[in-house]
Amino acid sequence: MASLQKTLFSSASRTASSRLQLATRRRALPISIPRILQVHPSARFASTMAPKLNDPSLFKKDVCYVNGEWVTAKSGKTFEVHDPATGELIGTCPEFDADDTNTAIEAAEAAFETFRHTTGRHRSKLLRKWYDLMVANADDLATLITWENGKPTADAKGEVTYAANFFEWFSEEAPRIYGDTIPSSTPGNRVWTLKEPVGVCGLITPWNFPAAMITRKIGPALAVGCTVVCKAPGETPFTSLALAELAHRAGIPRGVVNFVTALHNTPRVGEALTTHPTVRKISFTGSTPVGKLLMRQCSSTLKKLSLELGGNAPFIVFADADVDAAVAGAIASKFRSSGQTCVCANRIFVQRPVYDEFAAKFAAAVRRDFTVGNGFDPKVTHGPLIHARAIDKVEAHVRDAEAKGARVLVGGRRMDEVGENFFAPTVLTGMTTEMAMAEEETFGPVAGLFAFDSEEEVVRLANATVVGLAGYFFSRDLARVYRVAEHLEVGMVGVNTGLISDPAAPFGGVKESGFGREGSLYGIGEYQVTKMVTYGGMGMPLQGGGA
Numbered sequence: 001m002a003s004l005q006k007t008l009f010s011s012a013s014r015t016a017s018s019r020l021q022l023a024t025r026r027r028a029l030p031i032s033i034p035r036i037l038q039v040h041p042s043a044r045f046a047s048t049m050a051p052k053l054n055d056p057s058l059f060k061k062d063v064c065y066v067n068g069e070w071v072t073a074k075s076g077k078t079f080e081v082h083d084p085a086t087g088e089l090i091g092t093c094p095e096f097d098a099d100d101t102n103t104a105i106e107a108a109e110a111a112f113e114t115f116r117h118t119t120g121r122h123r124s125k126l127l128r129k130w131y132d133l134m135v136a137n138a139d140d141l142a143t144l145i146t147w148e149n150g151k152p153t154a155d156a157k158g159e160v161t162y163a164a165n166f167f168e169w170f171s172e173e174a175p176r177i178y179g180d181t182i183p184s185s186t187p188g189n190r191v192w193t194l195k196e197p198v199g200v201c202g203l204i205t206p207w208n209f210p211a212a213m214i215t216r217k218i219g220p221a222l223a224v225g226c227t228v229v230c231k232a233p234g235e236t237p238f239t240s241l242a243l244a245e246l247a248h249r250a251g252i253p254r255g256v257v258n259f260v261t262a263l264h265n266t267p268r269v270g271e272a273l274t275t276h277p278t279v280r281k282i283s284f285t286g287s288t289p290v291g292k293l294l295m296r297q298c299s300s301t302l303k304k305l306s307l308e309l310g311g312n313a314p315f316i317v318f319a320d321a322d323v324d325a326a327v328a329g330a331i332a333s334k335f336r337s338s339g340q341t342c343v344c345a346n347r348i349f350v351q352r353p354v355y356d357e358f359a360a361k362f363a364a365a366v367r368r369d370f371t372v373g374n375g376f377d378p379k380v381t382h383g384p385l386i387h388a389r390a391i392d393k394v395e396a397h398v399r400d401a402e403a404k405g406a407r408v409l410v411g412g413r414r415m416d417e418v419g420e421n422f423f424a425p426t427v428l429t430g431m432t433t434e435m436a437m438a439e440e441e442t443f444g445p446v447a448g449l450f451a452f453d454s455e456e457e458v459v460r461l462a463n464a465t466v467v468g469l470a471g472y473f474f475s476r477d478l479a480r481v482y483r484v485a486e487h488l489e490v491g492m493v494g495v496n497t498g499l500i501s502d503p504a505a506p507f508g509g510v511k512e513s514g515f516g517r518e519g520s521l522y523g524i525g526e527y528q529v530t531k532m533v534t535y536g537g538m539g540m541p542l543q544g545g546g547a
């Protein structure tokens with residue numbers, strides 16, 4: 001498995017981190033920093049032609065993958081997908097409806113009857129083949145991700161590695177699925193458990209990780225013998241369709257994986273998946289309001305559910321921390337994918353004695369090391385946001401904070417000179433709990449710095465939110481590390497690191513960030529049901545027997 005640093009720490013953040021170490025050793029930086037960011041001059045022009053793929057057959061237009069075949073929507077309807085960096089049309093995709101989705105569900109149902117009985121070793125080999133094909137086609141997959149999502153190529157390549165690693169991880173889990181033998185309370189009974197695949201799974205994934213959110217769900221589903229219908233996001237369907245093509249080449253049997261697409265019909269496709277009696281499991285990654293809607297819909301047939309929803313991650317810097325390391329961690333956590341990940345730091349709390357030093361170094365790193373522009377430009381470290389709604393939300397959060405007294409150290413504005421979906425990476429100081437950013441996930445490149453005095457106060461502030469996905473803190477006090485890690489109301493804690501994502505580690509939240517765990521050993525159980533078998537009349541222990 002590729003090292004996590006290589007996989008998840010984009011070239012931009014790596015550079016930022018190492019330059020920062022150097023710069024901070026030389027001098028303490030002043031707090032007054034120009035708000036100007038670098039805009040790469042070619043940013044506007046890098047996109048006038050479609051990017052080239054080594055294997056153009058990975059770019060699937062106007063078709064979805066159902067029952068091992070490439071099909072159009074029965075209605076013939078399609079929707080447009082646009083490059084978020086330029087607004088240019090990338091291509092069109094089938095606008096599936098409930099009827100099309102039901103056809104995919106039936107294909108998955110038919111395939112399940114055979115696939116559920118295959119051996120773990122067989123499923124392992126299929127996943128491994130799919131993994132190998134992802135690695136072999138990594139450059140093309142990264143190109144598709146940058147094209148439709150906007151993230152810089154270095155980040156897109158990191159995502160492909162991360163995504164492929166879920167197939168590798170679960171290919172290794174597939175042959176090692178064990179049940180239990182349990183001592184019975186009744187003499188003469190024997191009890192054991194079987195771990196069975198739950199059945200047909202509906203997987204609904206978001207646009208911020210067009211490959212990794214899909215493989216993180218399909219990997220464990222296939223490992224245990226489930227079949228799937230994957231609803232790719234309307235914003236980034238082409239990456240998912242390239243994955244479907246690689247599944248086909250890997251020899252995944254027909255009907256085992258089905259990929260459907262929709263944009264305007266997304267609620268209808270979501271409803272079909274969540275209400276169809278054949279679908280026994282829904283796994284969704286996306287916003288909390290949509291997660292709640294899907295849960296309501298699933299209640300009609302009581303499906304098993306995994307929900308990986310929004311967060312509002314606290315990032316705490318204690319005065320005893322290594323401030324330079326904390327700055328590097330905050331850069332990595334806050335600005336990954338331009339702030340569009342569910343585990344991005346959303347509220348940065350800095351203890352008062354190191355607040356000014358942290359703010360100055362953090363703002364300086366953003367101003368110095370970030371270059372905003374088209375993700376295909378190798379000099380660019382931060383691309384566009386996904387769509388205009390995202391820009392509106394980010395801008396509203398910044399204006400709200402400013403109106404309530406926050407100070408903009410860097411950025412703070414749209415970058416229309418680059419494109420309409422660009423917002424300057426922004427650093428705000430003087431944040432207070434009255435501001436919208438204290439309550440809501442910004443999901444964009446805005447870092448707001450809150451000052452705090454005591455450990456007790458900051459833990460209370462960190463937990464004062466209805467969601468609980470990730471939380472981070474920097475400290476060199478071991479007792480504090482245990483205390484704070486135990487008291488944060490989140491599903492994942494990063495201590496002295498801003499990067500926690502790892503196929504080997506359980507990913508998921510508490511409170512309104514949802515439930516269920518993805519990746520790791522625990523990810524397997526989400527796609528299984530435990531069947532208990534009691535075998536009666538097995539007799540009593542042998543009289544006088546045994547050694």
Ligand SMILES: NC(=O)c1ccc[n+]([C@@H]2O[C@H](COP(=O)([O-])OP(=O)(O)OC[C@H]3O[C@@H](n4cnc5c(N)ncnc54)[C@H](O)[C@@H]3O)[C@@H](O)[C@H]2O)c1
Binds near residue numbers: 205233287288
């Ligand atoms: N947890 C994550 O990784 C993640 C990813 C994307 C978005 N979000 C959250 O969503 C917010 C805004 O992003 P958005 O406007 O794309 O959010 P959204 O909730 O409208 O959409 C997120 C995804 O959910 C799916 N979706 C939406 N409505 C659906 C429905 N009725 N049935 C089935 N699927 C449906 C879509 O495929 C979409 O890609 C962010 O602020 C963030 O909180 C979280």
Ligand SMILES: O=CCCC(=O)O
Binds near residue numbers: 208209340341342507
């Ligand atoms: O945004 C959601 C997932 C991010 C990750 O897996 O690190």
